[in-house]
Amino acid sequence: MLRVLKVIAQIGLLSLFVWLGGRLASLTGLPLPGNVVGLILLYLALSTGLVKLELIQEGADFLLRHLVFFFIPAAVDLMNWGGVFYQYGFRLALAIAGSTLLTFGVAGHVSQWLRRRNHPCVS
Numbered sequence: 001m002l003r004v005l006k007v008i009a010q011i012g013l014l015s016l017f018v019w020l021g022g023r024l025a026s027l028t029g030l031p032l033p034g035n036v037v038g039l040i041l042l043y044l045a046l047s048t049g050l051v052k053l054e055l056i057q058e059g060a061d062f063l064l065r066h067l068v069f070f071f072i073p074a075a076v077d078l079m080n081w082g083g084v085f086y087q088y089g090f091r092l093a094l095a096i097a098g099s100t101l102l103t104f105g106v107a108g109h110v111s112q113w114l115r116r117r118n119h120p121c122v123s
Contacts, residue, residue: 010059
């Protein structure tokens with residue numbers, strides 16, 4: 001029972017960062033979604049030692065283990081878009097494939113560029 005309460009408290013702490021990120025994004029007019037700002041805040045808090053990993057580890061692990069369940073509503077909603085996929089399916093497939101290849105290419109070039117400069121984030 002204590003472990004369940006601990007996980008709930010840790011998920012609450014993670015949710016607090018998401019909420020703070022949303023508030024910060026809306027108050028400052030940042031061109032980023034609030035959840036991304038919250039993720040950046042969490043990263044900064046972990047990097048500076050303000051928040052210890054042990055304070056969120058089990059809650060984060062729980063959320064990651066059950067991540068697939070968060071995508072079920074989106075996948076079910078796609079069934080309502082059958083006509084769009086039928087009409088624009090080939091174009092959508094090309095856009096998905098192209099954006100994926102572009103992302104892989106940019107990531108590869110950036111990592112090679114960082115490696116040539118012996119950047120510490122690339123081993």
